[in-house]
Amino acid sequence: MRARRRIVLAGAGLAAAALALTGCTAPADDAETLTVYVGRDEGLVGPLIEQFEEETGIRVEARYAATPELTALLLEEGDRSPAEVFLSQDAGALGALADAGLVAEIPAELADQIPDGFTSQDDSWIGVTGRARVIAYDGEQLAEDEVPDTVDDLTGEEWSGEVAFAPGNASFQSFITALRVLEGEEAAAAWVGGMAANDPELTENNLASLDLVNTGQAQLGLINHYYWFRQAAEVGAENMRAQLKFLPGDPGGIVNVTGAAILNGAADDDAARAFVEFLVSEEAQRYFVEETFEYPLLPGVDAPEGLPAIDTLLNPGLDLSDLDSVGESQQLLADDGLI
Incomplete structure (x- = not known):
């Protein structure tokens, strides 16, 4: 039989699917600006981005849409993209951008904070949550x-x-x-x-x-x-x-991960690095545990109560780098x- 498609308007992020560019509250009129493509629901990560703005004084212009849409857009824009960081809902999209040569290497001292198996093998992107x-x-x-x-x-x-x-x-x-x-x-x-x-x-x-x-x-x-x-x-x-x-x-x-990549044009941008570093900080990892109930990937931060241990769910035959197709x-x- 033919599949039935339910258009159920559940969740705050659906209105963002039109790829509207939304700027968060600016810390100051002359603040440094960072453009981030966000493939996650604004209701989930918007408060965390605002927290980053308040703590750093960096204004974030966040473009919210579904991860597949933003991935396609980034591939189309190539190195002409205004995006400096991509926060993705899954590893596969990040791998596809890495395969296309569009992302910069995450600094080793930052990439090494996340255990193997939950981040890229070549430091092209970093895992944020599971x-x-x-x-x-x-x-x-x-x-x-x-x-x-x-x-x-x-x-x-x-x-x-x-x-x-x-x-x-x-x-x-x-x-x-x-x-x-x-x-x-x-x-x-x-x-x-x-x-x-x-x-x-x-x-x-x-x-x-x-x-x-x-x-x-x-x-x-x-x-x-x-x-x-x-x-x-x-x-x-x-x-x-x-x-x-x-x-x-x-x-x-x-078990898949959300993750972040720095685009080539921001390879040496301090604000882009600061944002990615913030995402894997203990403060942000605890936010994801307490507010979104995701698995933290930073060692030492406990998972939400009631979840099975993340290592009991891993499939030994699957590497996240395999999800790029x-x-x-x-x-x-x-x-x-x-x-």
């Missing part, structure tokens, strides 16, 4: 042991019309890339085709997918873990109809009409 892919399930209709342990099972007839996901989301596209890497091109193409034929609920973002599960309109949703934790913090975990199942070792349960994953999704 997020696990999970299955959100309707706790009123399903027990945890009734939820598949692998996304491979989701193409089965019993899940027809019951799985929600956001195919245009960068994290979902990175999952597809991981599927291609771990199970091969043919298996990945078969999974995408099987899902497209299984009448999925297509949404605009992770939060919209979670909302469908939380209201009983879908039994399962493929999301990043922290969306559930943010909502649970607002309404109380006991009031969440949706529950989470982690998938350690499965392509559908990969996101363009092929987008084409795969397009071939089956999912984007």
Whole structure:
């Protein structure tokens, strides 16, 4: 059956998809200005950027949009881009920019703060936070042991019309890339085709997918873990109809990272370096733990309560540098009409 696309306007960042350039409150009229392309929701990272401005006196002009859109824009702009830093929702987009030769090397003393496995191998970008892919399930209709342990099972007839996901989301596209890497091109193409034929609920973002599960309109949703934790913090975990199942070792349960890259034109820019350094500081890492419920990547900062240890979720067959072929994953999704 044909996929149903739910245009659910959930989350504060959707209005930013028009790629509007938004400047944060300036510390001073004559302050130094830093242009940052931000592939994350303004509601999540806007307060942190304002904090950086207040502490440094540097004015940040932030351009908010979805990570895939900004990646395409940066590739089109090339070295003509006004962007000095790119804050990405996932590693694959950063890898694609590095492959195109558009990013400068992160200084070693900064790059070395983040452990191997959660950042680039060649210092072309730096990991900022970790997020696990999970299955959100309707706790009123399903027990945890009734939820598949692998996304491979989701193409089965019993899940027809019951799985929600956001195919245009960068994290979902990175999952597809991981599927291609771990199970091969043919298996990945078969999974995408099987899902497209299984009448999925297509949404605009992770939060919209979670909302469908939380209201009983879908039994399962493929999301990043922290969306559930943010909502649970607002309404109380006991009031969440949706529950989470982690998938350690499965392509559908990969741990991806948000990350930052300095663009070539800002290779020697002190403000760009200061911003990236701030993102991996203890102060910013604690913000991500307390406000967005993501895994911190800076050693010594504890993860949010209730999350499994991040190293228990790692897939030994996957390196984040392998996620740079996101363009092929987008084409795969397009071939089956999912984007």
